[in-house]
Amino acid sequence: MAQGFPESERIRNQTGGSTGSPLQFLVDRERLDARLAATERHNEWAGLRPGDWCAYLWGARLDQISTATLRDRLRNELLYRRVELNTSQITAEGLSRFTDAVRRKRPRFLIAYAYSAHLFAEHVIKEGIGDITFDAMITTAEVLMPETRRLLEKTFGGRVFNRYGCREVSIIASECDQHNGMHVHSESLLVEIEPDPSLPDGLGRILVTDLRNLSMPLIRYEIGDVAAWSKTAACPCGRGLPLLDDVRGRTTDFLIMPDGSRISGPSLTLVVADMSEVSQVQFVQNSEQSITLRVVPGVGYGEATRAELRKRLDLYLRGRAALDIQEAPPIASEASGKYRFVVNASEIK
Numbered sequence: 001m002a003q004g005f006p007e008s009e010r011i012r013n014q015t016g017g018s019t020g021s022p023l024q025f026l027v028d029r030e031r032l033d034a035r036l037a038a039t040e041r042h043n044e045w046a047g048l049r050p051g052d053w054c055a056y057l058w059g060a061r062l063d064q065i066s067t068a069t070l071r072d073r074l075r076n077e078l079l080y081r082r083v084e085l086n087t088s089q090i091t092a093e094g095l096s097r098f099t100d101a102v103r104r105k106r107p108r109f110l111i112a113y114a115y116s117a118h119l120f121a122e123h124v125i126k127e128g129i130g131d132i133t134f135d136a137m138i139t140t141a142e143v144l145m146p147e148t149r150r151l152l153e154k155t156f157g158g159r160v161f162n163r164y165g166c167r168e169v170s171i172i173a174s175e176c177d178q179h180n181g182m183h184v185h186s187e188s189l190l191v192e193i194e195p196d197p198s199l200p201d202g203l204g205r206i207l208v209t210d211l212r213n214l215s216m217p218l219i220r221y222e223i224g225d226v227a228a229w230s231k232t233a234a235c236p237c238g239r240g241l242p243l244l245d246d247v248r249g250r251t252t253d254f255l256i257m258p259d260g261s262r263i264s265g266p267s268l269t270l271v272v273a274d275m276s277e278v279s280q281v282q283f284v285q286n287s288e289q290s291i292t293l294r295v296v297p298g299v300g301y302g303e304a305t306r307a308e309l310r311k312r313l314d315l316y317l318r319g320r321a322a323l324d325i326q327e328a329p330p331i332a333s334e335a336s337g338k339y340r341f342v343v344n345a346s347e348i349k
């Protein structure tokens with residue numbers, strides 16, 4: 001950490017929500033502005049301008065905007081213009097409410113956790129809703145599976161603009177209107193891909209150096225995601241920013257279903273993040289047909305909690321795998337401070 005940096009010029013932040021051991025870090029106020037600018041720039045690549053209404057399917061509790069007070073509501077009406085569903089408690093009723101809100105405001109854009117957007121599209125199809133379309137959809141926070149991209153574009157009409165980032169450095173790379181891979185926001189970030197022979201398809205581990213956060217520099221910081229550089233030499237859009245191939249995410253963070261599809265562990269974890277009776281969860285893949293949820297009980301944990309967990313998670317598992325719920329002692333993070341959302345049964349001692 002830099003010495004002599006005024007405390008008032010940096011802001012404390014942390015990774016993770018109610019699960020895992022959060023990593024604490026500091027962001028310069030000036031860097032926060034640059035991060036916001038990078039996000040706005042990518043919004044504009046997708047056609048979204050400040051002042052446009054936008055639908056949000058957003059799970060991170062730390063990102064929530066409170067709409068409790070009149071002032072907050074006015075601020076949302078006039079400034080942020082968000083129609084929002086907190087996807088940490090996604091249910092069919094929640095999606096129906098969200099559908100009604102989208103119908104009232106008719107936003108032309110959707111910004112969403114990739115898997116939440118997938119669930120919303122499935123809900124729209126199941127309910128036979130035909131009047132919700134978007135000009136563009138920005139997906140983030142989770143790996144965008146090709147089938148999710150296809151489903152979203154077919155269901156809502158617009159194109160998907162994928163975005164990759166993390167809480168520590170915010171937006172890292174994002175897709176332009178050529179949909180050729182993701183341009184690295186290299187004005188602020190140096191991204192390296194460290195070769196790793198244990199990974200398939202020439203993938204490597206992503207290392208990020210934040211060139212603008214001076215009070216607490218992150219140098220060759222390993223995020224824990226894997227990717228490869230794009231083979232496209234120059235993007236036809238004319239932007240000179242280097243191109244990443246789609247980020248494959250943490251391969252270990254996925255539950256694999258018998259039909260070969262993968263469910264993101266982080267997204268499942270967010271599904272239960274608002275339950276105060278649950279202090280921590282981790283998924284264990286025993287086999288493709290069998291999943292164990294390890295739960296560290298919180299205050300008030302009991303049979304009703306187990307039933308609620310089962311109800312919420314069944315929305316994702318859809319009967320494809322059996323779910324066993326087991327109470328567990330506190331679960332440690334990896335040495336990097338990153339939490340393992342999914343582990344294989346063979347890794348449990």
Ligand SMILES: [Zn+2]
Nearest residue numbers: 176178235237
């Ligand atoms: Zn481009």
